[in-house]
Structures are given as structure tokens and as C-alpha cells.
Amino acid sequence: MRHQRQLRLGFDGGTERNEAGARRSDVIHHYAPTKGRLGPKKKIEKRRGDGGNRTETGSAFTECPLCERKVALSTAERHVEECLARGGQNPKPPRSTRRDETEAKVDLGPLVPHEGELSGQYTWLNFISVEEEADLVAYLDAGRRQEWIPKTFNGLAFHKNWGLEVDLRGRTINPARHPMPPILTRLCERMRERGGGVLGTFRPDEANAIDYRKSLGHSLTPHFDDRQLNGDVLCNLCLVSDCAMTYTYGKKGEARSVDVELPRRSLQVQTGSVRYDWKHGISNQNLRGERRISITFRECRQDGTKEEGELGRRRWFVAADGGQSHESGAM
Ligand SMILES: O=C(O)CCC(=O)C(=O)O
Ligand SMILES: [Fe+2]
Structure with missing residues (x-):
């Protein structure tokens, strides 16, 4: 059965009309997507007066009523237009159940792919030596430019x-x-030069370090690193002690979870399905030692900023019913 759905679109303060000349309160599109996965109650609706950055639940993300993917408010306009053009087909179906086709063809170098279902998860054992680990920890703790x-x-x-x-x-x-x-x-150079095809073009331009103390109850709650502003590849360098990272896929109650061991001095690579479809987190009990440090390397999507600029003039206010996102994961 096809549901008639309502999409109310609008622009932020100062722009009363869209390009077609319609008043913002008049811009209502009715459409019948090709898939009937959404109930008729579900709608996207603009909200005025907050600059368009947050939904009513305070989230920077909303759910597309067509494909049900979480999208950033800042890119919601383009996403919905593209989605409409595709007749509501999910532009990126979850890939968690199949391995990326590229995986078979790419030279993995020292990267060991996950043996199970986590497509796009790799471990580079002994990425750094014992001496390098000691130097890194000393550098981080000296905090000459930045304290913890x-x-x-x-x-x-x-x-x-x-x-x-x-x-x-x-x-x-x-x-x-x-x-x-x-x-x-x-x-970063080592990753690119020796990391085979997966890391061959990886040029991190941001990094963050996290210092976990088990006795202080520290943990990493399940999250996605930002899927719009951060790039396709994430690298986590593991220092001081081992831990297990828990990956979860699917909605609460019916989520699948898979634990991955992250040995100290290893580099974990997340890309493809594991990066986009699975949340990752570390529970306090999965910290194997009293202290663990990680350094996560990422590439920013510079086009995210450009897009923000282009859209700045006519931002969408989109608030999906109950559409609180768990995104906002990147540090
Ligand atoms: O501690 C780790 O290994 C992961 C850190 C992480 O996921 C993050 O900083 O986004
Ligand atoms: Fe993360």
C-alpha cells in the first residue's frame, strides 16, 4: 500500500520565498513514495526560529521520511531532493550483511580484515613499536601545548x-x-605508505586522543563518527592496554552486537559498512587495564563546509517525529 505523505519545507529567517516564489508557509509537497515503509503519521516538518540547526529534540540530525536514513539538518535539503528523484529508494542500503566488493580486489598490505560479519573493519597489529608507544604516551602526558x-x-x-x-x-x-x-x-605517513590500498590515499587532517581510566568509570558510549563531516576512513591507534570495542547494528531491542579485540600498539581501521552502519563503543568492563589511550585519525569532508555555505542562505528546518539521532559521535 502506498501512503500519501506530507513534506513541509521552508527557509530560515529573512528569506520569505523560495526560488519558485512560493511563500515559505505555502511550500508543502505531497508525494507518494514507491515504498510504503512509513506510516502516514510520519512527516518532516520545518521548525522556525532556531537557525535550522537543531530539531525540537535538540538533534542536529533528522530522519528522511523516504529512505529512513539519518541525515544532518544542514544537508537535509539536498538529501530529500536526491531521494525524491530516486523515488524514495534508499540511496545507500545497509551493507552490513555483505562484504564490500572492493575488499576482495584491494591490496590489504598489513591490514587483517575482520573474520566475521564486520565488513570494513581491519586491524594492523604492531603498527607502532614498544619504544614509539612509550614516546607517544610521554608526549601526550607532557601536555606542552595541551593538557588532558x-x-x-x-x-x-x-x-x-x-x-x-x-x-x-x-x-x-x-x-x-x-x-x-x-x-x-x-x-599518518606510515599509514599511507605502508597501509595498502585501503589507506593509500588517507590524509588525516584531524586527530583526537582519549585517555580512559577504568577506576574512574570511563567508557565510550555507542556512536557513529559524524557521517557527513568526517570522511570514509577512521583509524584508531591503541596505546597502554588492550580493550574490546563493541559494534552494534540495528534498533534498540533488536540490535546485533559484535566485540572486536583491540590490542595495544595496533591500529584499527574502520571503513565501509562498519563505519557507516554499525555504532562503536567501549564499555568500562571491556577496558582490560587501568589505563588505555586511543588516538583517532580522520579526514574532514571539506565539501561539508562548502555545502553548508551554499545552503546557508536557505537552510531547512526539518524535525522528524521522534527523530532523535544517536549520531554526533566524533570527538
Ligand atoms: O578509543 C577508541 O579506540 C575509539 C575512539 C572513538 O571512537 C572516537 O574518538 O570517536
Ligand atoms: Fe568513534
Whole structure:
């Protein structure tokens, strides 16, 4: 059965009319998507007066009523247009049940792919030596440019960051206040030069370190690193002690979960399905030692900023019913 759905679209303060000349309160599209997966109650509706960055639940994401993917408010307009053009077909169906076709063809170099269902998850064992690990920890603890600071976002721990700064609330990418230091850029070069096809073009321009203390109850709550502002590849360097990272897929109650061991001095790579379809987190009990440090390397999607600029003039206010997102994961 096809459901008639209502999509109410609008523009932010100062822009009373869209390009077609319609008043913003008049811009209502009715359409019947090809799939009837959504109930008739489900609608996207604009909300006025908050700059268009947050839904009523405070989320920077909303659910597309057509494909049901979570999309950033800042990119919702383009997404819905593309989705409409596809007749409501999900533009990126979850890939969790199949391995990326590229995986078979790419030279993996030292990357060991997950043996089970986590397509796009790789481990590079002994990415750094014992001496390099000691130097890195000493560098981080010396805190000459930045001290460890407590964080509450995505779970309690201490953290610091380098390189471009992703503002998850404002949906912008800002210049670096703390440039990536040579001790980290050397590691980025190693990833690119020795990491085979998966990392061959990886040029991280941001990194964050997290310092977990088991006795303080630290953990990493399940999250996606930002799927609009961060790039396709994430690399987590593991220091001081081992842990198990838990990947979860699907809605609460019916979610599948898979634990992956992350040995100290290894580099974990997340891309493809594991990066986009599975949340990742680390429970306190899965920290194997009293202290664990991770450094996560990412590429920012610079086009995310450009898009934000282009859309700045006519931002969408989109609030999906109950559409609170668990995104906003990246540090
Ligand atoms: O601690 C880790 O290994 C992962 C950290 C992480 O997921 C993040 O910073 O987004
Ligand atoms: Fe993460």
C-alpha cells in the first residue's frame, strides 16, 4: 500500500520565498513514495526560529521520511531532493550483511580484515613499536601545548585534539588551533605508505586522543563518527592496554552486537559498512587495564563546509517525529 505523505519545507529567517516564489508557509509537497515503509503519521516538518540547526529534540540530525536514513539538518535539503528523484529508494542500503566488493580486489598490505560479519573493519597489529608507544604516551602526558581535559561527550574520559576542528552542533569545519605535531604526522605517513590500498590515499587532517581510566568509570558510549563531516576512513591507534570495542547494528531491542579485540600498539581501521552502519563503543568492563589511550585519525569532508555555505542562505528546518539521532559521535 502506498501512503500519501506530507513534506513541509521552508527557509530560515529573512528569506520569505523560495526560488519558485512560493511563500515559505505555502511550500508543502505531497508525494507518494514507491515504498510504503512509513506510516502516514510520519512527516518532516520545518521548525522556525532556531537557525535550522537543531530539531525540537535538540538533534542536529533528522530522519528522511523516504529512505529512513539519518541525515544532518544542514544537508537535509539536498538529501530529500536526491531521494525524491530516486523515488524514495534508499540511496545507500545497509551493507552490513555483505562484504564490500572492493575488499576482495584491494591490496590489504598489513591490514587483517575482520573474520566475521564486520565488513570494513581491519586491524594492523604492531603498527607502532614498544619504544614509539612509550614516546607517544610521554608526549601526550607532557601536555606542552595541551593538557588532558575531562570530557563528558560520548562517555566520561580525558581528551585532547589536533588539526581541523569539527563543530558538530554548528555543522562547520574550523581551522586548527593545535596543528598536528610531527610525532603524529609521521604515523599518518606510515599509514599511507605502508597501509595498502585501503589507506593509500588517507590524509588525516584531524586527530583526537582519549585517555580512559577504568577506576574512574570511563567508557565510550555507542556512536557513529559524524557521517557527513568526517570522511570514509577512521583509524584508531591503541596505546597502554588492550580493550574490546563493541559494534552494534540495528534498533534498540533488536540490535546485533559484535566485540572486536583491540590490542595495544595496533591500529584499527574502520571503513565501509562498519563505519557507516554499525555504532562503536567501549564499555568500562571491556577496558582490560587501568589505563588505555586511543588516538583517532580522520579526514574532514571539506565539501561539508562548502555545502553548508551554499545552503546557508536557505537552510531547512526539518524535525522528524521522534527523530532523535544517536549520531554526533566524533570527538
Ligand atoms: O578509543 C577508541 O579506540 C575509539 C575512539 C572513538 O571512537 C572516537 O574518538 O570517536
Ligand atoms: Fe568513534
